[in-house]
Amino acid sequence: MLKRQNLARWSLWLVQHLRLPQSGRFVASHIAASVAFAVCLMAASPVEAQSPSNSGRQARGPVRPGNTSRSAAPARKQAKPHDPVVTAASHQEIIEGDVILDGGYEVQGSNIGCDSCGGGGCDSCSVGGPLCDSCHVPHRFCICFPAHGWVHAEYLLWYQSGMRLPPLVTTGSGANQATAGVLGAATTSTLFGDDVVQDGDRSGFRIRFGWWLGAFPGWGVEGEYVGLGENTETFTAASTGTPVLARPFFNVLTGAEDAQLLAFPAMIGGDVTATTTSQLDGAAVRFRRQLYSTSGCGYSPWYCQTVPTSTRLDGTVGYRFWELDESLQIQERLTSQLPAPDDGTFNIVDRFATRNQFNGGEIGFMWQGRRGWWSMDALMRLGIGNVHQTVTVSGTSTIVNSVSGTNTTANGILAQRTNIGTFERNEFTMVPELGVTLGYQLTRRLRMTAGYSLVYWGNVVRPGDQVDLNVNPELFAPEVSPFTGANRPQFQFVETDYWVHGLNFGGEFRW
Incomplete structure (x- = not known):
């Protein structure tokens, strides 16, 4: 939090001491004020950081337990008003191996449903997801044949x-x-x-x-x-x-x-x-x-x-x-x-x-x-x-x-x-x-x-x-x-x- 407050003060000091024309100084002062305001908001609000391992979609279903390793991750910490930043780790186990969706479908990336369509069909699909995210044809024509x-x-x-x-x-x-x-x-x-x-x-x-x-x-x-x-x-x-x-x-x-x-x-x-x-x-x-x-x-x-x-x-x-x-x-x-x-x-x-x-x-x-x-x-x-x-x-x-x-x-x-x-x-x-x-x-x-x-x-x-x-x-x-x-x-x-x-x-x- 102290680093963010110092950044705001330095932004205002630069505007005051740089030798700029009156019009340029007017624009720079507005930019510096905006930066300072944004930094203050960030300092005043607790931020929860997300573990990179949980940024994508979690795979569901059976996992073929190959070379299995686990990291017992700590439980998610409850954010308090006086804590500026709360870092949370995933509470799920990390299991190496071949991940298979319910029904036996292999997870490939985070694509669920149709990613894109062209020529009246879907480029890639997987079961259980929403309708096509982006289509050049109406959804009723966006059919993968075959899907999984x-x-x-x-x-x-x-x-x-x-x-x-x-x-x-x-x-x-x-x-x-x-x-x-x-x-x-x-x-x-x-x-x-x-x-x-x-x-x-x-x-x-x-x-x-x-x-x-x-x-x-x-x-x-x-x-x-x-x-x-x-x-x-x-x-x-x-x-x-x-x-x-x-x-x-x-x-x-x-x-x-x-x-x-x-x-x-x-x-x-x-x-x-x-x-x-x-x-x-x-x-x-x-x-x-x-x-x-x-x-x-x-x-x-x-x-x-x-x-x-x-x-x-x-x-x-x-x-x-x-x-x-x-x-x-x-x-x-x-x-x-x-x-x-x-x-x-x-x-x-x-x-x-x-x-x-x-x-x-x-x-x-x-x-x-x-x-x-x-x-x-x-x-x-x-x-x-x-x-x-x-x-x-x-x-x-x-x-x-x-x-x-x-x-x-x-x-x-x-x-x-x-x-x-x-x-x-x-x-x-x-x-x-x-x-x-x-x-x-x-x-x-x-x-x-x-x-x-x-x-x-x-x-x-x-x-x-x-x-x-x-x-x-x-x-x-x-x-x-x-x-x-x-x-x-x-x-x-x-x-x-x-x-x-x-x-x-x-x-x-x-x-």
Whole structure:
């Protein structure tokens, strides 16, 4: 303060003793008076000096604790009226290392938001900041594309709820043709069906990608694709007559269980192949909004020091698509061992295919917590919309006989003219999704992840549920004419629930 008062006195003395003209002395006296007045104001008011280390924007979020050093800075001193100058030091720790914003974005300088725009776009952006500071175009056109973004690719090891099938292939004793392979007979056992298929592990992949919109702070857009490739399971059985092979059904003419023989001693032989397929695909486009975030320091059980911590909560809203395609096919190739006119070969196919397509809106929440290099993510989403169900039933029979030649008809055993066709309808449904992921930050931009996901889908149609075992055998090729009895099998929609869950392993890259 004394130095500033002396400076004011010296300014006045110079004006009085310099040999200046009257006009120049008048101007100089005004300048000196202004300097003296400013110095007096500075001396009378306490000034708080800012630590150079705190002049820029403080980085938020996790800090990769590399070579960590700390300086325990003193607390900010309270200014008193009689103190001319109060010097304050930062109360925050100084931690060396790679600084990463909430969500994993590297801090580069103090640029938050758009610094400048030209040509209708932004030169540089970062998430969470204000709109463009200076633009040559209206703010609504100042969009960074892309701003800070991310790509998350994962390998999926998932399991789905199995497809239930009725009894489709049986075996039994060759002693009695009337009861061979018939359900309920003491010697009959089921070789294929009356069980669940397509319930094993499935391999697939999922990719999520997106970016934050610099012109709209806290808003981002994300795309997603999920694919579980087509999985095929096959059952095959063959016999020249022993053991017995049969296709069971309920005979509506006799009102009792019956069976079509595929292999029986001295009568017929052949093979049967049953194939099931299943494929799941999904996609989504959603907006992402940061709702809440915190950052601070916490104790690390792996280091004798504190580490940066952060949490954030994002809300999502968008469009969700799922498609489940499945099929069941039974094919039999038989050769008669009887003489003409009952000789010949038979190639018979039944096929049931289903498709479920979900289109709807999606809302959800995503939470993320970070502690040092480690992170945990949790998500909860709900899709609400329409499922378009499609069931296709088809069949063919090709018979080659020495007397009648070759004949092909559009029917099989369980697929007859009474239920063959394509059937469609729409149903309301909901598809919730849950997920949890653990992550480890390898570098400033790369994070390795491992997690668990669960998707539930109500109101789906699956092939095995659309099979009607009630059959009128007069429909078998060649069809009996005139036809009598009930028109069976028949088609009707049968719904069930579907879920898929499993482990995810992958990596996330952010820029």
